[in-house]
Amino acid sequence: MKLELRGITKRFGAMVANDKVSLTVQPGEIHCLLGENGAGKSTLMNVLYGLYQADEGEILLDDEVQKFAGPGEAMAAGIGMVHQHFMLIPVFTVAENVILGHEPTKFGGVLDLKQARDKVRELSNRFGFDIDPDAIVGELPVGVQQRVEIIKALISDAKVLVFDEPTAVLTPQETDELMAIMKQLRQAGHAIVFITHKLREVKEVADRITVLRLGKVVGEAKPTDTAEQLASMMVGRAVDLDVNKGAPKLGKKAFVVEGLNAWNEAGTQVLFDVSLDVHEGEILVIAGVQGNGQTELTEVILGAHARTTGKVSLDDQDLLGKSIKQILDLGLGFVPEDRTQDGLVGEFTIAENLILDRSDRKPFAKGPSIQPKVVREFAQEKLKQYDIRAQSIDSTAKQLSGGNQQKVVLARELSRDLRLLVASQPTRGLDVGSIEFVHDQIIAARDSGIPVVIVATELDEATQLGDRIAVMYRGKIVGIVPADTPRTVLGQMMAGVA
Amino acid sequence: MKNNRIVREILNTSASTTVFAVLASFIVGGVLIAVANQDVQTAVGYFFNRPGDTFAALWNAVSGAYAAMFRGAIYNYNAHDFANGISPITDTLAFATPITLAGLGLAVAFRSGLFNIGANGQIIFGAMLSGWVAIYVQAPVYVLFPLAVLAGLVGGAIWGGLVGLLKATTGANEVIVTIMFNYIAVYLLGYLLKTPVLKAPQSINPVSLPVQNDAKFPLLFGSDYRLHAGFFVMLAAVAFVWWLLNRSTIGYQFRALGHNPDASKVAGINIGMTYILVMAISGALSGLAGASQILGTERVLTTGVAASYGIDAITVALLGRSKPLGVLAAGILFGALRAGAVTMQANQNVPSEIVLVVQSLIVLFIAAPPLVRAMFRLPKVVKA
Amino acid sequence: ASGPSTPTVTPIDYKACMVSDAGGFKDASFNEEAYNGLKEAVATLGVQEAKVQSPETATQTDYVNGIQAMVDEGCNMIVTVGFNLASATRDAAKAHPEINFALIDSSLSNDDYSPLSLPNVKPIQYDTAQAAFLAGYLAAATSKSGKVSTYGGMLFPSVTIFMDGFKQGVDYYNSEKGASVSVLGATGSDSSKWSATGDFSDQTKGKTLTESFFSQGADIVLPVAGPVGIGSGQATLDHSGTYVIGVDSDWYNIPAHAAYKKNILTSIEKKMASAVLAVIKSGVDKTFMGGDANQYVGTLSNGGVMIAPEHDVMYPAGVQAELDAIAAKIKDGSLVVKSIYQK
Amino acid sequence: MRQSRKASITMLALAVFSFVLWAMAPATATTIKVATDSDIIKLPDFNVSPMLVSAISAIVMLGVALFVGWLAVKKNRKAPRWAIVLFGLAFVVQALVLLFSGKTMTISDLLRGSLVLAVPLIFGSMAGVLSERVGVVNIAIEGQLLAGAFTSALIASITHSLWLGLVGALIAGAAVSWILAVFSIKYVVDQIIVGVVLNVLVIGLTSFFFSTVMQANQSVFNSPPRFDSIAIPLLSQIPVLGPMLFTQTAIVYLMYVALAAVYFFMFKTRWGLRVRAVGEYPLAADTVGIKVYRTRYISVVIGGALAGLGGAAFTLGSVGAFGDKMTNGAGYIALAALIFGRWNPILAALAGLLFGFAQNLQYVLTAVGSPVPSELLLMLPYALTVVAVAGLVGKVTGPASAGKPYIKS
Numbered sequence A: 001m002k003l004e005l006r007g008i009t010k011r012f013g014a015m016v017a018n019d020k021v022s023l024t025v026q027p028g029e030i031h032c033l034l035g036e037n038g039a040g041k042s043t044l045m046n047v048l049y050g051l052y053q054a055d056e057g058e059i060l061l062d063d064e065v066q067k068f069a070g071p072g073e074a075m076a077a078g079i080g081m082v083h084q085h086f087m088l089i090p091v092f093t094v095a096e097n098v099i100l101g102h103e104p105t106k107f108g109g110v111l112d113l114k115q116a117r118d119k120v121r122e123l124s125n126r127f128g129f130d131i132d133p134d135a136i137v138g139e140l141p142v143g144v145q146q147r148v149e150i151i152k153a154l155i156s157d158a159k160v161l162v163f164d165e166p167t168a169v170l171t172p173q174e175t176d177e178l179m180a181i182m183k184q185l186r187q188a189g190h191a192i193v194f195i196t197h198k199l200r201e202v203k204e205v206a207d208r209i210t211v212l213r214l215g216k217v218v219g220e221a222k223p224t225d226t227a228e229q230l231a232s233m234m235v236g237r238a239v240d241l242d243v244n245k246g247a248p249k250l251g252k253k254a255f256v257v258e259g260l261n262a263w264n265e266a267g268t269q270v271l272f273d274v275s276l277d278v279h280e281g282e283i284l285v286i287a288g289v290q291g292n293g294q295t296e297l298t299e300v301i302l303g304a305h306a307r308t309t310g311k312v313s314l315d316d317q318d319l320l321g322k323s324i325k326q327i328l329d330l331g332l333g334f335v336p337e338d339r340t341q342d343g344l345v346g347e348f349t350i351a352e353n354l355i356l357d358r359s360d361r362k363p364f365a366k367g368p369s370i371q372p373k374v375v376r377e378f379a380q381e382k383l384k385q386y387d388i389r390a391q392s393i394d395s396t397a398k399q400l401s402g403g404n405q406q407k408v409v410l411a412r413e414l415s416r417d418l419r420l421l422v423a424s425q426p427t428r429g430l431d432v433g434s435i436e437f438v439h440d441q442i443i444a445a446r447d448s449g450i451p452v453v454i455v456a457t458e459l460d461e462a463t464q465l466g467d468r469i470a471v472m473y474r475g476k477i478v479g480i481v482p483a484d485t486p487r488t489v490l491g492q493m494m495a496g497v498a
Numbered sequence B: 001m002k003n004n005r006i007v008r009e010i011l012n013t014s015a016s017t018t019v020f021a022v023l024a025s026f027i028v029g030g031v032l033i034a035v036a037n038q039d040v041q042t043a044v045g046y047f048f049n050r051p052g053d054t055f056a057a058l059w060n061a062v063s064g065a066y067a068a069m070f071r072g073a074i075y076n077y078n079a080h081d082f083a084n085g086i087s088p089i090t091d092t093l094a095f096a097t098p099i100t101l102a103g104l105g106l107a108v109a110f111r112s113g114l115f116n117i118g119a120n121g122q123i124i125f126g127a128m129l130s131g132w133v134a135i136y137v138q139a140p141v142y143v144l145f146p147l148a149v150l151a152g153l154v155g156g157a158i159w160g161g162l163v164g165l166l167k168a169t170t171g172a173n174e175v176i177v178t179i180m181f182n183y184i185a186v187y188l189l190g191y192l193l194k195t196p197v198l199k200a201p202q203s204i205n206p207v208s209l210p211v212q213n214d215a216k217f218p219l220l221f222g223s224d225y226r227l228h229a230g231f232f233v234m235l236a237a238v239a240f241v242w243w244l245l246n247r248s249t250i251g252y253q254f255r256a257l258g259h260n261p262d263a264s265k266v267a268g269i270n271i272g273m274t275y276i277l278v279m280a281i282s283g284a285l286s287g288l289a290g291a292s293q294i295l296g297t298e299r300v301l302t303t304g305v306a307a308s309y310g311i312d313a314i315t316v317a318l319l320g321r322s323k324p325l326g327v328l329a330a331g332i333l334f335g336a337l338r339a340g341a342v343t344m345q346a347n348q349n350v351p352s353e354i355v356l357v358v359q360s361l362i363v364l365f366i367a368a369p370p371l372v373r374a375m376f377r378l379p380k381v382v383k384a
Numbered sequence C: 001a002s003g004p005s006t007p008t009v010t011p012i013d014y015k016a017c018m019v020s021d022a023g024g025f026k027d028a029s030f031n032e033e034a035y036n037g038l039k040e041a042v043a044t045l046g047v048q049e050a051k052v053q054s055p056e057t058a059t060q061t062d063y064v065n066g067i068q069a070m071v072d073e074g075c076n077m078i079v080t081v082g083f084n085l086a087s088a089t090r091d092a093a094k095a096h097p098e099i100n101f102a103l104i105d106s107s108l109s110n111d112d113y114s115p116l117s118l119p120n121v122k123p124i125q126y127d128t129a130q131a132a133f134l135a136g137y138l139a140a141a142t143s144k145s146g147k148v149s150t151y152g153g154m155l156f157p158s159v160t161i162f163m164d165g166f167k168q169g170v171d172y173y174n175s176e177k178g179a180s181v182s183v184l185g186a187t188g189s190d191s192s193k194w195s196a197t198g199d200f201s202d203q204t205k206g207k208t209l210t211e212s213f214f215s216q217g218a219d220i221v222l223p224v225a226g227p228v229g230i231g232s233g234q235a236t237l238d239h240s241g242t243y244v245i246g247v248d249s250d251w252y253n254i255p256a257h258a259a260y261k262k263n264i265l266t267s268i269e270k271k272m273a274s275a276v277l278a279v280i281k282s283g284v285d286k287t288f289m290g291g292d293a294n295q296y297v298g299t300l301s302n303g304g305v306m307i308a309p310e311h312d313v314m315y316p317a318g319v320q321a322e323l324d325a326i327a328a329k330i331k332d333g334s335l336v337v338k339s340i341y342q343k
Numbered sequence D: 001m002r003q004s005r006k007a008s009i010t011m012l013a014l015a016v017f018s019f020v021l022w023a024m025a026p027a028t029a030t031t032i033k034v035a036t037d038s039d040i041i042k043l044p045d046f047n048v049s050p051m052l053v054s055a056i057s058a059i060v061m062l063g064v065a066l067f068v069g070w071l072a073v074k075k076n077r078k079a080p081r082w083a084i085v086l087f088g089l090a091f092v093v094q095a096l097v098l099l100f101s102g103k104t105m106t107i108s109d110l111l112r113g114s115l116v117l118a119v120p121l122i123f124g125s126m127a128g129v130l131s132e133r134v135g136v137v138n139i140a141i142e143g144q145l146l147a148g149a150f151t152s153a154l155i156a157s158i159t160h161s162l163w164l165g166l167v168g169a170l171i172a173g174a175a176v177s178w179i180l181a182v183f184s185i186k187y188v189v190d191q192i193i194v195g196v197v198l199n200v201l202v203i204g205l206t207s208f209f210f211s212t213v214m215q216a217n218q219s220v221f222n223s224p225p226r227f228d229s230i231a232i233p234l235l236s237q238i239p240v241l242g243p244m245l246f247t248q249t250a251i252v253y254l255m256y257v258a259l260a261a262v263y264f265f266m267f268k269t270r271w272g273l274r275v276r277a278v279g280e281y282p283l284a285a286d287t288v289g290i291k292v293y294r295t296r297y298i299s300v301v302i303g304g305a306l307a308g309l310g311g312a313a314f315t316l317g318s319v320g321a322f323g324d325k326m327t328n329g330a331g332y333i334a335l336a337a338l339i340f341g342r343w344n345p346i347l348a349a350l351a352g353l354l355f356g357f358a359q360n361l362q363y364v365l366t367a368v369g370s371p372v373p374s375e376l377l378l379m380l381p382y383a384l385t386v387v388a389v390a391g392l393v394g395k396v397t398g399p400a401s402a403g404k405p406y407i408k409s
């Protein structure tokens, strides 16, 4: 089915998220949508999907003008979408999530969950995901949740499919699988919109490329264009894509983990005898597939994990048993894996979010009182420095685009005097421009002589940022290797073979 | 741009809609008043002979009732002199004092994501402790009075803080616990009023001795008026809560916790401690309401000392959007209704229940501007 | 609402007013009985009426407010119903010596509860225990199971005085007849441990409690809980041979209790209506006399308290005579019923 | 994990307390009467020694407490439900036997009364389930009960038909919850404001019409017939449980049906899945084409209707006539039961039953003579609930979007 968007305009209050955007996707075509964070990609797709009502412009399917009052109608018209922010019910099982909205039923509306399970199994086999239909979604790692989200979209075999940054949380293997799937679907004549910030993926699958900036279409690009060309087109300036960092000037061993074991709420062990150390001025990347213990490891470091044995020390101070506050006060900068849940208070303004873990510290607080003026000036400064796209420092965090939310968290954590930086997937969902910027910041932190721990699922990021790479698998460190270890070897280590 | 949005909001939402909301609810209330009214009923009997009478009766009934409410709540223009004329408004403020204090307490909890409906119990505890001190402690005024007020504050803080403690340590849901604590407080007071702890020795009834004069809130305008210094305590509390929620670091943490406990935890906020603190402060304000009851107006402890302020406070807090000044305004409105109801009843024989109806309708309408605008064909607010 | 005041009497320029306690004028019991007196006064004397029903959650402040409102209405006589209004009445009376007050169920006292007498306040009290005593005797004599029962809404003295007198009546019957009738719900002498539903509004509680009395063998119940007593009356309908005893007024004649009037053994009456009427009348023809000296204490002697006459439920042979005899003894003081109001 | 530790500590404390009680246990036996005249197999009354029972309970409780503690510390496992139930049971049995020492405890009364008192709570909590599971906090249960009580009495009086009375109750409850829905869904008013205020509004309206209409003409407007309790053949003759469960009024039997139905629809059907989805994450539900607003309206209104029936239990199911403010806070207790029961209709019903039991206990007890003053005994149900919630239940999380309005961009 052919999809055409004509002169779509969408405003949020004063801000124009889409400005007369037009876009055509032919059947059997993968159309990539590129743009910086906040360019308006998701908004455009939400308009298409009937979640937002456009202020101007129209949507055509096979040249027929459509009017979508709600997603239901869009789905009925044959549009499927993988949302950037998961549209999953955490307390439901995978099967329940997948069938929601078009549930198979026996007599009198009684759910036929067996049929649902089979359907899920069949699909996840077809696409080489392994997913337990009875798992509670909320308890699954983000990567797996993403797969569920994808299956949800595929199951309704829609003619027009939208993938809004599906690969942000996928492993290299998963990404390759997904792109294979997209190619299958293209063969089958589906029209596909693919949003990603990873140019490698773009160049691999895209038939056509449209670039958005500040809500406007700035032009089309060809898959044959170089990554640098695409990048500069997106950002509107030249971007240096590969990280340039000098050799590390190693100081003393500042951060040490020894024989660390941890158990989760349910009482099952999640970390097994983890040992590692990071020198001042060094970046250690923890590479691995989502859900192999990285999350728990960072939680332990933060002091948020209840039951542990072993030793974790920073500057010869034992961290285990200390409260989160104490550990933060020791100089830990922490970028959580899930920014919306753990990193930001959605209803707070950017300014308020920027002091979340320092609200009672100088200069933001004097005695028991907060100093609004100081806070606002600080926010203004960070907004500029980190190029956070928002109406103002008074816009709430939940109004921000995914990328900009991440920037707020980074701005906050990097702007304290650090003794240790722990960042989970610091560039997840960021546009190339921002990635460049963030990487520079992290390296600056490292060169300022503090130990840095980065959790990465991206091999590129791992190899580019890391001075050493520790690969985790099933809660164990399967090996700590130099950064120039070939991708294939790393990939195998992450998969538990070798 | 931002400014004239604010202007528009004030024009469209707050001010005018509020006025119309009150108007709307008075209209509905008026219908009930008319229904209940003798003369109207009689006049309707022969409506077709002399419809005029019916309308006359209608007008008399409704206007009479609301005029009476005005005289009872704001200014009594029938009074022979100004001094008596203004006494209603002072009554209104006297009623508003405890309601607003308790409302502020709940507002603090609500803004922190804790749904505290235990104001009733917390008022009672405040009143009990404050009352006990004010009755039995022998001390010079400059010790006794502050001590009595403090006791009320502490009483409420304990009863509220206990809920926070339970939530922090066991995760017990505060809604259940506060509901149960309300009943427990009521029966505990009932019990103590039968034991020498609180019961006046010479009385056969469950009442305490009156509080010592030194412990009372001084009357502001002499003995002819009921308004007492507790009113200023209330105003101070309004200011305090404003500072707490908008300017203080703990208030910031309260709100963070209220919106997103996970992020708050990661940011190093001690969740458990904050729960306890929130509930203690929330309870303390309700406890002050209890103190203003016993030291300001009641003077003796009875089982009914908390009146219906525990529930009123919920409405007042939410109606005031959990913002200090909003709560103050809502509190005064409720005070006025409580004060005016009596005159309406006494003078016009209007069933007192109508006040409850009017009161709740006002809240509903004020809370739903679009509805009111629709009812009165007001211009839509341009959503900015 | 009562019909338009009957035009038979000519309206006179005298305003009689009343302030209820938290129970309200429609409690099918205490306040309502008092208010009937005011209505009678309106109908028979042609006085003007005004009234304030205190909120269900009334505080001292509300009572003060209510009385003040009556004062503002220019009332000549203000009747205040219930001990809760005592101090509010006192203060108003001091401030307005020109207005006459009648205070039901309590006398005045100073802040330290030392007795106080004001010339413009007439306390109206009832030695309810005397009538309750008779009801207790009757119940004991009527009970086939040898078990009778009683409970209160909350155990205030104004409530327990009924239960206490009732209990004494049963004991008296036991000692006279060598019987051993027991009183469920009032075991032991400590009245604070007797049965109570906990409030004066939830009638289902009254019914449930009564049913547990019945299934433990009681066949007569005395509920002292305002409207909650309706639950007891309803319970008698489900258990043949069980009876309920009314309080405050003769339930047999009150619509609210019509459904089970055939099971109303008797009622412990406080003739508040007539007392209220009388005091208003005294006000009208300028014979009002206040002060403790002139306080009115309703007793069997002056007919202020009594038990309702035999209605549908037949008394056992001879019991009526025994009741009369006992009543006589109580009147001449040869038989003393203990009660909190005994000075 | 932390939770189960807390539980075991609480249990240990209670177990110790139970030993203390054992030490103080009186010698006089407690007579337990299980049989009722209707039973097929007549069980004899039997006397138990408070000492013995205390001993057994205390030891059982200690055992369970230690076991749970062991699970927590060694295995990091939560206390299994059976352990909690066993523990609670032991404690209650001991308490009962001690309280009734030297007296006769008629089990069937204890239970039957408990159910009667629980009926409105159970209906109310069902209303809560339907409403909060779809994302609308329902504080207005009290108002829905009261409206149901008033209307059922009024209609039944006028029409002399119990069933029309019930229909009236349904409609009244539904109407109140419809207002709740319109204001919280359409006008996006804070759901809790609406709830609290609706309660006041209904109290005001019912009191008003009670005093102006009903009281003025009792015989016409407020003397409805009543449902008689129907003993279901055989079932009602099961010892102990029979009289409790199967000698009840039609309303109670209706409640059984409603309870089963609500549970079934909520957890077994498409409709239920969608309701829960909307209550958890309306945006997600919307993205799969579920009609969020419609779903909310329907579920909330049905819930209100059920609460209306609960109201009828106060009048037609119990005393017949309506009385001013006769529900007296039952709606708030139902709310607590709902949360206590983790938004699960069955568990909520059990919570309601527990509450009714504690309440009835003090009636049955004071009847034969209670060792403690009535006020303290009146606290029992509330105190018990707090202990249960704090000590054994712990943290419960409701539907994620409950209380949050759903606004489309």
Ligand SMILES: Nc1ncnc2c1ncn2[C@@H]1O[C@H](COP(=O)(O)OP(=O)(O)OP(=O)(O)O)[C@@H](O)[C@H]1O
Residues within 6 Å of the ligand: A012, A015, A017, A035, A036, A037, A038, A039, A040, A041, A042, A043, A044, A084, A389, A390, A399, A400, A401, A402, A403, A404, A429, D409
């Ligand atoms: N609900 C909303 N209310 C107000 N502003 C919004 C809302 N949703 C998005 N915006 C704004 O619209 C702009 C576009 O947001 P959008 O999510 O489409 O960006 P994006 O291209 O998807 O960015 P990213 O690559 O980070 O996902 C952003 O500036 C964002 O702040």
Ligand SMILES: Nc1ncnc2c1ncn2[C@@H]1O[C@H](COP(=O)(O)OP(=O)(O)OP(=O)(O)O)[C@@H](O)[C@H]1O
Residues within 6 Å of the ligand: A069, A070, D182, D186, D286, D289, D290, D291, D292, D293, D294, D295, D297
């Ligand atoms: N004020 C109301 N009173 C009663 N029912 C209503 C009201 N408003 C909406 N409804 C019910 O909700 C249904 C759908 O309403 P609405 O169209 O606003 O949401 P929807 O579009 O159906 O759902 P979605 O938002 O998921 O698209 C209506 O058909 C009606 O049945």
Ligand SMILES: [Mg+2]
Residues within 6 Å of the ligand: A041, A042, A043, A084, A164, A401, A402
């Ligand atoms: Mg996006």
Ligand SMILES: [Mg+2]
Residues within 6 Å of the ligand: A069, A070
């Ligand atoms: Mg729609």
